[in-house]
Amino acid sequence: NWDVTAQRAAELALRTSEALQRAILEHAGPAIVATDTSGTITLFNPAAELLLGYSASEVVGVETPVVFHVPEEIAARTGDVERSLGTAASPFEAIVAPARSGQAHASEWTYVHKDGSRLPVYLTVSAIRDEDRVITGFLGVAIDLTKRKQHEEELLGLNRLLRQRSSQTETLLQEVHHRVKNNLQVIASLVRMQIRQLDDASAKAALEECQSRIHSIALIHESLYQSTDHASVPFSEYARSLTTSILHAHGASSRIAVRVDADSVALPV
Numbered sequence: 001n002w003d004v005t006a007q008r009a010a011e012l013a014l015r016t017s018e019a020l021q022r023a024i025l026e027h028a029g030p031a032i033v034a035t036d037t038s039g040t041i042t043l044f045n046p047a048a049e050l051l052l053g054y055s056a057s058e059v060v061g062v063e064t065p066v067v068f069h070v071p072e073e074i075a076a077r078t079g080d081v082e083r084s085l086g087t088a089a090s091p092f093e094a095i096v097a098p099a100r101s102g103q104a105h106a107s108e109w110t111y112v113h114k115d116g117s118r119l120p121v122y123l124t125v126s127a128i129r130d131e132d133r134v135i136t137g138f139l140g141v142a143i144d145l146t147k148r149k150q151h152e153e154e155l156l157g158l159n160r161l162l163r164q165r166s167s168q169t170e171t172l173l174q175e176v177h178h179r180v181k182n183n184l185q186v187i188a189s190l191v192r193m194q195i196r197q198l199d200d201a202s203a204k205a206a207l208e209e210c211q212s213r214i215h216s217i218a219l220i221h222e223s224l225y226q227s228t229d230h231a232s233v234p235f236s237e238y239a240r241s242l243t244t245s246i247l248h249a250h251g252a253s254s255r256i257a258v259r260v261d262a263d264s265v266a267l268p269v
Helices: 005-027 046-052 071-085 091-101 146-197 201-226 235-249
Strands: 031-036 041-044 105-112 118-129 135-144 232-234 266-268
Touching: 031 046, 046 135, 071 091, 091 105, 091 118, 091 135, 118 146, 146 201, 201 235, 232 235
Parallel strands: none
Antiparallel strands: 031 041, 031 135, 105 118, 118 135, 232 266
């Protein structure tokens, strides 16, 4: 008689582990494909069936993952692997070569569905090793990127539309600025002409004050147009421009020096 309690416990643990692995593979969201070292598919989970349109019975023990890939991509990456290794490489090697180093390798690929349609995937390939660290196969986990790519395209389209609208808005602002600037110049010129025709000192002083106010409005407008924020005015810069303009308007810039001591405060229009 032999006590087989430990053996039974080990067998139960093994069956439990296998059941857990099957449940994970059957219900996993990503497509999971395993191969032996030669590239023949040994595992094809339900998510892979749903993603690629093949049943497990059609590919397990029959096909290699190369059948799911776009030939042009395989050819291009085969060339990269051959240049890296300095030797000829098979199409399957183009998929698994980076994973031989011992770390999982992830990159974007294009899968070909059974019906011929193409879909972008993010594929992670890793080597399967035994207890002696000898490679016994490869495992590929693919995530469908179709929806993400669609969202990216939608965002790119939205960004293009926003840039177009922004360009149109900028053009409109330039036109508005040009018209407002011209109108203010015309008004200032009319006031200046009227000042020259007057002899009354008080009338001249009133018009000169009016002319200064027009210059103030023009300065605010210029500050708004040159600023990236069209809703506020940087007061310190405005104060310097305003005082300089007033001194030039009265011919006092050579006799009076102005020092502006102001914080960088942005005031609303």
